[in-house]
Amino acid sequence: MERKLIKILFVEDHPLISEGYVRALKLLKKQRLELDFKISEAASCDAAIHLLQQKAPPGFDLIMLDLVIPPSSCGRWLSGEDIGREVRQRHPETKLLINTSFDSVYRINSIFKTLNPEGYLIKVESNAKVIIDAISRLIDGETFYGGSVLQVLRKNLANDFVLDQWDRQILYQLSLGATTASLSSILPMSKATIERRKRHLKEIFDVEGQDDQRLLERARELGYI
Known part of the structure; x- marks a missing residue:
């Protein structure tokens, strides 16, 4: 019997998990x-983009994607979410299976709005049986969402905001040590625009005060950096 070949890409920076x-x-x-x-x-983002940009062989049937992986050396792709965006643009037929440690309502909602993955798992719930079931269902054209994700979807607790690429770039550059004053020379926006976006981010994350440290801590807690 001739087997059907399924091309799968695992984007994961922990070798034991990949194994x-x-x-x-x-x-x-x-x-x-x-x-x-x-x-x-x-x-890493660099390795994933290299594989996605190859013209032969054609794209993957399924990509299993961690959201927290090393950013690209050029700074364009900061996380697995950016890789997912690239997949949606280049290979919209490819199925995305997210497997991440972040189970916050904020993060789940954001990923569904930006990537709309066919599968979404939380790592603490992802034993071998769950992973096998998820991959099998996606191959068959179905969807698969882990228990925590289903609870969020069913209870409709998701917030209505999504951070765009510039919000995430601001958070990323601040996490690298950039100051607000220096951001306008790093990103293509004025200081006033950066200040306005930072105020909006603090409102979203319910952070008070001028200090950026709490903003970064909250962004890390929710998996945005």
Whole structure:
């Protein structure tokens, strides 16, 4: 029997987790004899973009994506979310399976609005059985969401805001040590625009005062940097 080849990319910077994904696929291959898998791996934004930009072979059928991975050396892609955006633009037919540690309502809502993934798992809930089930369902054209994600969706607790790429760039540059005064020379916007965006970010994250440290702490808690 000829097997159907499924091309999968694992974007994950923890080797032990990536090894777990590969083991899960081996088990799935034994369960579904009609399938075969070609696996690629990327541990950073640079590595992921390199694979996505290759013209041959054509795009992946499924990408399993962690949201927190090392940013690209050029600073254009800061996280797995940016890689997901790139996938949606370049390969809209590719299925996205998010697997992340962040389970906040803010983050889940943001990812659904920006990426609308076919699958979404929280790592603490992602044992081998769950991963196998999720990948299998996505291959079959279904969706799969972990228990915590389903609770958010069902209770409709999500907020209505989404941080755009410039909000996230401001947070990223501040996390690297940039000052508000220096941001206008790093990003293509005026100091007044940067100040306005920072005020908006503090309102979103319910942060008071002029100090940026609490803003950065809150952004890290919610998985934006």
